[in-house]
Amino acid sequence: MTDIISWLAVIVILIATTTLLIHKDWRISLGALAVLYLAMFWHITSHLPFAMGSAKLITGWMVIAILGMTRLNLSNSEEEKKSFYPQGQTFRLALMAIIALASFAAAPRIETAIPGLGVPVITSGLILIGGGIIQLGISTNLLRISLGLLTFIAGFEILYAAIESAILVAGLLAIINIGLSLLGSYLLIAGSPTQETQDEV
Amino acid sequence: MSSPILWIALPFTVGTFILLFINEKYATWIGGTLCALLSLTAFFIPIDTALLLGTLSIKIAPAVQFFGRSFELNTADGALLTIIYGVATLWFFGAQVSGTATRFVSLGLMIISLLTASLAVEPFLYAALLLEVAAMLVIPLLLPTTQKANQGVARFLIYQTLAMPFILFSGWLLAGVEASPTNIGSTTLSGTMLSIGFAFLFSVFPFYNWIPSLMEENSPYASGFLLWALPTFTTIFALGFLDRYTWLRTSPQLINALQFTGVFMVASGGIFASLQKHIGRIFAYATIAETGLILLAFSIQNIDIVILTISILLVRGIELPTWALALSILKQNSNSLKFSDLQGFFRKFPIATISLIIVHLSMLGFPLLAGFPTRLAIWQLMANISPTLLIWLFMGAMGLLIAAVRTLAVFVMTDEESNWKLNEGWVQITMLGLGVSGLFILGLLPQALNPLLKHLPALFERLSQ
Numbered sequence: 001m002t003d004i005i006s007w008l009a010v011i012v013i014l015i016a017t018t019t020l021l022i023h024k025d026w027r028i029s030l031g032a033l034a035v036l037y038l039a040m041f042w043h044i045t046s047h048l049p050f051a052m053g054s055a056k057l058i059t060g061w062m063v064i065a066i067l068g069m070t071r072l073n074l075s076n077s078e079e080e081k082k083s084f085y086p087q088g089q090t091f092r093l094a095l096m097a098i099i100a101l102a103s104f105a106a107a108p109r110i111e112t113a114i115p116g117l118g119v120p121v122i123t124s125g126l127i128l129i130g131g132g133i134i135q136l137g138i139s140t141n142l143l144r145i146s147l148g149l150l151t152f153i154a155g156f157e158i159l160y161a162a163i164e165s166a167i168l169v170a171g172l173l174a175i176i177n178i179g180l181s182l183l184g185s186y187l188l189i190a191g192s193p194t195q196e197t198q199d200e201v
Numbered sequence: 202m203s204s205p206i207l208w209i210a211l212p213f214t215v216g217t218f219i220l221l222f223i224n225e226k227y228a229t230w231i232g233g234t235l236c237a238l239l240s241l242t243a244f245f246i247p248i249d250t251a252l253l254l255g256t257l258s259i260k261i262a263p264a265v266q267f268f269g270r271s272f273e274l275n276t277a278d279g280a281l282l283t284i285i286y287g288v289a290t291l292w293f294f295g296a297q298v299s300g301t302a303t304r305f306v307s308l309g310l311m312i313i314s315l316l317t318a319s320l321a322v323e324p325f326l327y328a329a330l331l332l333e334v335a336a337m338l339v340i341p342l343l344l345p346t347t348q349k350a351n352q353g354v355a356r357f358l359i360y361q362t363l364a365m366p367f368i369l370f371s372g373w374l375l376a377g378v379e380a381s382p383t384n385i386g387s388t389t390l391s392g393t394m395l396s397i398g399f400a401f402l403f404s405v406f407p408f409y410n411w412i413p414s415l416m417e418e419n420s421p422y423a424s425g426f427l428l429w430a431l432p433t434f435t436t437i438f439a440l441g442f443l444d445r446y447t448w449l450r451t452s453p454q455l456i457n458a459l460q461f462t463g464v465f466m467v468a469s470g471g472i473f474a475s476l477q478k479h480i481g482r483i484f485a486y487a488t489i490a491e492t493g494l495i496l497l498a499f500s501i502q503n504i505d506i507v508i509l510t511i512s513i514l515l516v517r518g519i520e521l522p523t524w525a526l527a528l529s530i531l532k533q534n535s536n537s538l539k540f541s542d543l544q545g546f547f548r549k550f551p552i553a554t555i556s557l558i559i560v561h562l563s564m565l566g567f568p569l570l571a572g573f574p575t576r577l578a579i580w581q582l583m584a585n586i587s588p589t590l591l592i593w594l595f596m597g598a599m600g601l602l603i604a605a606v607r608t609l610a611v612f613v614m615t616d617e618e619s620n621w622k623l624n625e626g627w628v629q630i631t632m633l634g635l636g637v638s639g640l641f642i643l644g645l646l647p648q649a650l651n652p653l654l655k656h657l658p659a660l661f662e663r664l665s666q
Binding site for chain 1: 270330333341355358386
């Protein structure tokens with residue numbers, strides 16, 4: 001039963017990461033990130049105590065709240081800007097398919113080399129890391145960059161939770177997650193018309 | 202009192218206090234004085250040794266427990282703390298006259314304390330996490346709220362964040378390699394992950410593209426601080442890895458990779474610097490070339506590796522604040538740092554322009570200046586390995602020399618009728634004078650560093666054997 005739920009979590013993570021990559025609407029992207037953190041919570045609790053897994057879930061949702069509240073107060077002009085990078089959804093889907101295939105193929109080999117992690121955990125971790133790197137590679141939008149970094153870190157956290165259970169590490173990773181979202185918000189706000197008006201006032 | 206509280210918690214708390222309550226005018230004095238006191242304390246009071254002052258006995262305990270992990274700063278760390286907080290003093294006293302972002306001192310203090318924590322944390326691998334937190338604090342320092350975020354800042358954040366997982370995973374794998382060194386698979390994997398992690402941290406080619414854009418678009422003083430602080434602590438972190446893992450420091454593949462990367466960075470940094478028309482970008486490429494030099498110092502199979510590497514860092518700690526301050530003064534008084542906007546500045550800002558040229562010459566290894574002795578040592582050691590490497594190193598130095606000559610030509614390019622003026626303030630002149638004097642003193646008397654450097658081998662015992 002646990003195995004089935006773990007594989008379901010892998011599928012949820014794949015869908016959420018793909019949604020993050022192909023959807024331009026920031027609300028849907030943040031929703032996908034929220035679902036992603038839920039699936040991540042399941043994987044983490046297979047290696048860490050429930051309390052530590054919950055802390056990571058709460059941190060993840062706090063991150064989403066910070067980014068969401070910031071984005072809510074900004075105009076849509078930023079997202080409408082044309083980017084030099086490829087925009088096509090098909091292109092992004094193809095990239096995600098490559099990442100998914102590579103992750104499913106590599107996970108059993110990594111499990112053989114480093115036993116104990118669990119194939120579903122490794123697969124999810126690799127999908128998230130790959131998805132995050134793609135997001136960082138094809139986007140210049142600051143919100144997208146923040147989402148890419150958070151996705152990448154989430155993948156790393158799933159894998160690292162299986163090998164390291166120190167409270168200090170969990171705490172520092174929570175600080176890094178919240179810090180990244182605060183920085184994302186700061187970068188979005190810096191120099192924006194809202195900020196300039198406030199400074200003038 | 203314990204050393205982590207004194208050199209980590211205290212500056213962090215003072216930084217937070219300054220951020221919330223103190224006027225920036227007083228902030229530079231508080232921050233600078235605190236760092237000077239911490240530097241002097243580290244130099245004069247040995248950690249973990251009882252000191253009798255009349256009937257009073259003072260002892261700084263070396264460790265403190267935090268969330269089940271230990272933060273330790275031992276007797277051997279004293280010299281390093283002296284250097285770090287000594288250089289930080291220069292940065293903070295210079296901040297007021299550089300006209301930089303108002304949060305420089307407060308955030309700077311927090312960054313320094315977090316980076317010091319990265320030296321102290323046990324297991325030392327967790328330093329990667331602290332380096333990332335410190336890197337995140339740099340962003341508000343670089344970017345005032347009124348300035349739009351640019352690509353340089355975004356790339357910096359991405360690369361620093363990507364580094365952390367690679368370092369943490371490689372550290373975990375390295376523990377396995379130590380247990381079974383014959384396992385070639387995990388040795389290769391851990392070595393590769395470690396190299397990728399440090400390539401991001403050191404901004405090795407091609408990951409250094411954010412440095413020139415950062416210097417072009419942001420405050421030169423804050424960017425200069427970043428280019429001093431993070432590479433310095435990353436270097437010490439990397440020395441820790443080399444010290445701990447014997448197979449790593451004796452691996453011929455790693456040594457070759459370090460030599461190739463180092464030479465490539467020195468040569469490319471120098472050549473690109475010679476092609477720039479923006480003195481901020483020239484500064485960026487000069488720092489890239491110097492990072493290459495640090496990588497070359499790592500590749501040296503010699504007991505002097507620690508002293509040589511820390512000497513480069515120490516000299517860099519004088520060069521970068523002076524150069525960044527000179528750039529800030531020029532930027533405050535011109536539209537930009539482009540050559541076209543700086544023509545004739547030699548007559549308007551003689552001290553700033555002369556200081557800038559002297560620091561530039563020091564960073565390329567000009568004789569009689571502080572950068573020369575360390576570069577000479579590296580050139581000699583590289584010549585023994587391969588003359589080809591030496592040719593590329595000279596090409597890098599020549600590139601930087603061309604950049605210096607071009608900058609000088611722009612500064613003196615003016616009509617005969619322009620009058621000489623001393624537009625720098627007395628604090629600016631004092632700070633620049635201190636920096637330039639330091640470069641001459643260390644160039645003429647490199648042995649002046651001996652009192653600081655003699656204790657450093659104890660910090661990396663296995664590397665120094």
